[in-house]
Amino acid sequence: MRTNTYRLRISDIIFITSRQVALFVTKGLIVSGQFGDILVREKQGKALELGELLIADTAQGKMLLQVFDLVYGSQLAQQQLELLSGLKLEENVGLQFFDEAMRNYILARIKNLASITNNQCKAAKTLPQCFSEIRDVTAADVAFLSSKGNNPLFVGKLRSGSKVIDVPIYLDGSKALSHHVLIAGTTGRGKSVLMHTLLWHTLAEEYCGMLVLDPHDEYYGRNNPGLKDHPDARDKAVYYTPRSPPTGARTLKINLSHLVPAHFRGVLEWSDPQRQALYAYYQRYEQRWVESALRGEPVDGNFKEDTLGVVKRQLSQLLGVSIQGTTITCHGIFDVQAGQSTVEDIIKALEESKTVIIDTSEFSGPQEILIGSIIANEVLERRRKGIVNVKTAPVISIVLEEAPRVLGKDILERGPNVFATIAREGRKFKVGLTAITQLPSLIPRDILANMNTKIILGVELKPERQAIIESAAQDLSDDERTIASLDKGEAIITSNFLPFATPVRIPPFEETVKAFSRPARSFSGIQP
Amino acid sequence: MKFAHLADVHLGGWREPRLRELNTQSFCAAIERCITEKVDFVLIAGDLFNTSLPSMDALKIGVQKLKQLQDNNIPVYLIPGSHDFSPSGKTMIDVLESAGLAVNVARGEVVGEKLKLKFTVDKKTGCKITGLFGKKGGLEKHYYYELIKEHLEAESGPKIFMFHSPIAELKPEELAGMDAMPISLLPAGFDYYAGGHVHVVQHEKLKDYPNVVYPGPVFPNNFAELEKLECGTFVIWDNGAVRHEKINLKPVAKILIDAHNKTAGEADALLEEAVDKAQLKDAIVLVRVEGTLRQGKPHDIDFNAMQQSCLNKGAFVVLKNTSKLESKEFEEIKVSRASVEDIEEALLKEHAGQLKLMPADKEIQLAKELMRVLSAEKDEGERIADFEKRISSDVDRLLGLSRTDGS
Numbered sequence: 049m050r051t052n053t054y055r056l057r058i059s060d061i062i063f064i065t066s067r068q069v070a071l072f073v074t075k076g077l078i079v080s081g082q083f084g085d086i087l088v089r090e091k092q093g094k095a096l097e098l099g100e101l102l103i104a105d106t107a108q109g110k111m112l113l114q115v116f117d118l119v120y121g122s123q124l125a126q127q128q129l130e131l132l133s134g135l136k137l138e139e140n141v142g143l144q145f146f147d148e149a150m151r152n153y154i155l156a157r158i159k160n161l162a163s164i165t166n167n168q169c170k171a172a173k174t175l176p177q178c179f180s181e182i183r184d185v186t187a188a189d190v191a192f193l194s195s196k197g198n199n200p201l202f203v204g205k206l207r208s209g210s211k212v213i214d215v216p217i218y219l220d221g222s223k224a225l226s227h228h229v230l231i232a233g234t235t236g237r238g239k240s241v242l243m244h245t246l247l248w249h250t251l252a253e254e255y256c257g258m259l260v261l262d263p264h265d266e267y268y269g270r271n272n273p274g275l276k277d278h279p280d281a282r283d284k285a286v287y288y289t290p291r292s293p294p295t296g297a298r299t300l301k302i303n304l305s306h307l308v309p310a311h312f313r314g315v316l317e318w319s320d321p322q323r324q325a326l327y328a329y330y331q332r333y334e335q336r337w338v339e340s341a342l343r344g345e346p347v348d349g350n351f352k353e354d355t356l357g358v359v360k361r362q363l364s365q366l367l368g369v370s371i372q373g374t375t376i377t378c379h380g381i382f383d384v385q386a387g388q389s390t391v392e393d394i395i396k397a398l399e400e401s402k403t404v405i406i407d408t409s410e411f412s413g414p415q416e417i418l419i420g421s422i423i424a425n426e427v428l429e430r431r432r433k434g435i436v437n438v439k440t441a442p443v444i445s446i447v448l449e450e451a452p453r454v455l456g457k458d459i460l461e462r463g464p465n466v467f468a469t470i471a472r473e474g475r476k477f478k479v480g481l482t483a484i485t486q487l488p489s490l491i492p493r494d495i496l497a498n499m500n501t502k503i504i505l506g507v508e509l510k511p512e513r514q515a516i517i518e519s520a521a522q523d524l525s526d527d528e529r530t531i532a533s534l535d536k537g538e539a540i541i542t543s544n545f546l547p548f549a550t551p552v553r554i555p556p557f558e559e560t561v562k563a564f565s566r567p568a569r570s571f572s573g574i575q576p
Numbered sequence: 577m578k579f580a581h582l583a584d585v586h587l588g589g590w591r592e593p594r595l596r597e598l599n600t601q602s603f604c605a606a607i608e609r610c611i612t613e614k615v616d617f618v619l620i621a622g623d624l625f626n627t628s629l630p631s632m633d634a635l636k637i638g639v640q641k642l643k644q645l646q647d648n649n650i651p652v653y654l655i656p657g658s659h660d661f662s663p664s665g666k667t668m669i670d671v672l673e674s675a676g677l678a679v680n681v682a683r684g685e686v687v688g689e690k691l692k693l694k695f696t697v698d699k700k701t702g703c704k705i706t707g708l709f710g711k712k713g714g715l716e717k718h719y720y721y722e723l724i725k726e727h728l729e730a731e732s733g734p735k736i737f738m739f740h741s742p743i744a745e746l747k748p749e750e751l752a753g754m755d756a757m758p759i760s761l762l763p764a765g766f767d768y769y770a771g772g773h774v775h776v777v778q779h780e781k782l783k784d785y786p787n788v789v790y791p792g793p794v795f796p797n798n799f800a801e802l803e804k805l806e807c808g809t810f811v812i813w814d815n816g817a818v819r820h821e822k823i824n825l826k827p828v829a830k831i832l833i834d835a836h837n838k839t840a841g842e843a844d845a846l847l848e849e850a851v852d853k854a855q856l857k858d859a860i861v862l863v864r865v866e867g868t869l870r871q872g873k874p875h876d877i878d879f880n881a882m883q884q885s886c887l888n889k890g891a892f893v894v895l896k897n898t899s900k901l902e903s904k905e906f907e908e909i910k911v912s913r914a915s916v917e918d919i920e921e922a923l924l925k926e927h928a929g930q931l932k933l934m935p936a937d938k939e940i941q942l943a944k945e946l947m948r949v950l951s952a953e954k955d956e957g958e959r960i961a962d963f964e965k966r967i968s969s970d971v972d973r974l975l976g977l978s979r980t981d982g983s
Contacts, residue, residue, distance in 0.1 A: 254935055282721055283937070292784075296721060298744050298758040299782070386745070392752035393744060400937060440929075569718055571691050572665045573656070573709055575673075575683035 072183040075102060076156060083160065083175055086113070088182055089121065090154040097209030099530045099551050101185040102158060104176035109165035110189060111176045116526040117157035124151060159526060161548040167192050169547045187215050201225065202249040203503065203541055204552035210535065212553045220545050222255045224501045225445040226480045227544065228471060232488045232516050233505025238537045239484055240266060242503060243447065244274065244557045247403060252280045257398035260447040261420045265409040270294055273561045275403065286397045289407035290381050300406065301387030302422065304367070305335040311425060314454065314465025315418045316362055321355045338363060339384065343374050366414055395426050401442045417454055420446065424466045431477035443478040446470065451483035452490035460492060471495045489515035501543035506534035522549040577701045577734060580610040581811040583621035583772030584793040586659065588634030594893045600637050602795035602808040602823045607641045609821065611648050613812060616701045618650055621772030622657025622710050622740030625668055629955050635668065642677040652678040653696060656709040657740040657772055681738060682709045692724045695731065704731060707738025710773050713941050716741060720761035728763040737762060740772040746780050746788060759785055768813060775801055777809050779818050789818060799897045802828060803862055826892050829859040835901060840872025847882050857890040866900035873903045920947065945974050
């Protein structure tokens with residue numbers, strides 16, 4: 049059969065049932081190779097892409113394949129090709145290949161991702177037949193991926209190269225979040241949009257509570273689209289800010305009496321005597337210990353005056369308080385009077401599956417870490433001590449921007465902090481981290497390996513790609529080029545909770561917001 | 577300008593008749609003092625009545641006192657509170673307003689999908705007053721989110737905003753578990769924020785919210801409140817000065833027995849000794865026994881004898897609280913909560929999510945509303961058939977059901 053524009057062969061048509069006919073376009077033919085590195089000759093004009101998903105129909109079902117490299121192929125020897133190009137360049141000879149499509153072509157290197165039988169996906173263990181035709185993947189081929197399950201965590205739509213397939217990809221959110229998520233990507237590749245999307249879709253879910261330390265004050269959406277626009281935001285999003293709060297936001301104040309020395313681990317560099325002084329104050333004055341240290345009240349333990357002076361100064365700077373005589377004046381979020389129920393309120397909201405966003409844009413790094421540390425410690429301790437029943441409780445994920453600030457090798461060399469503890473043993477208590485970074489190589493290998501879901505956006509630096517590839521849940525050793533070539537919004541997800549490293553496209557956040565509508569409100573009871 | 581600020585009167589509250597009477601007396605005393613103090617007007621920030629359809633006695637005293645204020649040329653501005661609304665949104669406050677005894681300041685209009693509140697101006701002082709009522713389960717929160725605030729904030733003073741909701745930034749530690757809304761939902765820049773609902777005595781100055789005041793209940797509403805507050809309170813604003821006024825009617829005598837690791841007999845003896853020593857003449861006696869008994873059960877302690885001893889010593893009324901008293905013999909029964917509402921809340925939370933018909937928090941809310949509606953009592957003069965119909969229609973409304981068979 050011939051048409052002017054398109055030649056369709058009988059082999060292009062696969063009969064699915066007697067009534068349905070699906071048209072599949074052949075994109076290439078398997079010519080050689082080995083398991084994990086199959087060579088396919090691209091059909092002229094079909095322009096296979098790095099990362100593109102393909103299907104080889106087999107006698108048992110289907111084989112899902114993915115392009116990981118593209119090379120040129122030719123029927124002519126290299127020397128002849130070089131000679132011919134010289135003629136064209138130097139002699140300006142009007143040169144045309146006879147039957148060019150047959151002689152010069154593109155070869156794609158593809159790998160087996162999975163075999164699919166009756167909409168069930170299994171690890172691939174066989175090769176498709178040599179000379180099998182390969183074709184585009186369709187939504188029907190990968191319907192098994194769009195199962196929502198009980199705890200859906202939407203991460204984007206399936207992507208084949210740069211094309212989006214209308215298959216939403218969900219992880220088991222409860223498992224994925226408690227086993228930690230790493231989001232890695234160079235600036236501008238979509239980390240923020242991805243995080244907005246994850247938070248948007250988890251907001252109404254009952255299986256998780258999210259704590260977001262937001263150094264750019266972007267997720268609530270004070271001035272831009274954000275979680276405040278979600279139909280359930282009033283009930284499920286709790287926003288704390290130290291700046292003038294927009295309608296519905298809370299002013300962040302934390303009472304000094306809620307601090308314990310453990311909160312300061314990894315926040316500032318403390319010498320051993322200084323650390324001991326913190327504990328000595330705590331032992332003697334209990335809830336009043338910070339005030340006592342700030343006022344320089346006597347403490348047991350023969351500490352040098354210098355040591356107590358440094359402790360006082362460090363605490364004063366970190367907590368944003370000043371002391372005149374015995375009067376403490378609070379300038380920041382830490383307060384002697386106010387904020388008595390803040391920590392309790394935040395923990396309660398998280399345990400009620402809400403999303404708590406803390407605007408940390410005006411805090412110094414150590415202050416931000418201290419606040420995160422207070423809440424993370426409290427969440428973990430309550431679950432450790434059995435105050436919260438872990439079995440029925442939601443998973444709580446703590447979102448950390450620029451994660452190496454708390455999980456970096458150099459930081460952890462100074463001493464462990466609660467975030468490293470959560471990374472290593474939080475999953476037992478359903479407390480996880482969602483760590484965002486452009487420099488994953490700064491995070492120790494064992495912690496990276498503990499992050500069982502990695503969402504990889506475009507990463508330009510080779511050492512960073514290597515750090516991710518080496519700790520990925522699936523073998524990505526052939527995907528370095530693909531990772532380097534990811535455009536904004538394109539990602540690869542490797543996870544223990546997905547059958548294979550899955551390419552996805554994260555939709556623009558504005559589209560996500562538009563897709564949700566707010567219910568109309570009534571105002572009964574108001575007198576005219 | 578001088579005004580009084582009352583909230584949480586709960587007329588008709590308390591099952592114990594003597595305390596119900598004391599509650600009424602406390603309200604009367606507060607009104608008397610408003611008249612003596614010659615205030616320009618009185619604010620009642622919600623929950624004038626304990627139920628949306630109050631008893632004849634409660635209604636009578638409420639009307640008498642509002643009339644007395646009116647006779648003294650003291651207008652009353654109020655908002656309905658969460659206890660004042662029936663599930664169908666009806667409130668006795670409307671009746672009082674129709675009779676010209678008070679002005680409900682929660683008035684305004686819907687503009688697009690937003691709510692635009694109007695000011696009510698006090699003729700005598702020129703003070704502009706507006707506010708929003710409280711609803712069960714904090715449902716008024718949605719009204720605040722849709723509130724147009726610009727014109728309220730731009731209005732020149734003096735102005736007062738009345739509200740009947742807990743404010744997150746003001747919550748004391750003991751109320752940490754209570755759902756509350758952020759202060760940012762309220763329009764900024766008013767001279768005075770007259771709060772209700774949270775039974776605490778509080779006056780806070782926050783940025784852009786210079787005087788946020790909870791006057792406390794006009795009479796404590798339960799054992800724990802009597803223990804903490806001892807008496808009712810209200811506020812008098814006297815040209816910028818906020819004064820919490822106590823209404824002392826009866827002394828409160830508190831007897832606390834630590835029964836931890838004691839036998840029931842030993843606890844009994846301690847209790848007897850404490851009663852013997854205490855000054856109980858005309859007092860509200862609060863007896864709290866707590867701890868885990870080493871041997872015996874809570875009901876082995878002879879509370880009846882204790883009560884009689886107290887009354888013999890001239891006590892006005894005796895209340896006991898054993899919510900924190902446990903027995904090792906029955907460790908599976910854990911009662912660690914203070915009030916009935918807390919225990920209900922704890923149990924609902926424990927069992928929520930089993931239906932899978934709706935999110936757990938909505939399920940808890942619905943269960944609470946159902947419990948409240950189904951525990952309503954027949955009103956005086958109400959026919960049984962009407963009572964049943966009322967309950968049935970309230971339940972239908974809650975469940976979003978409509979009946980087509982006319983039943």
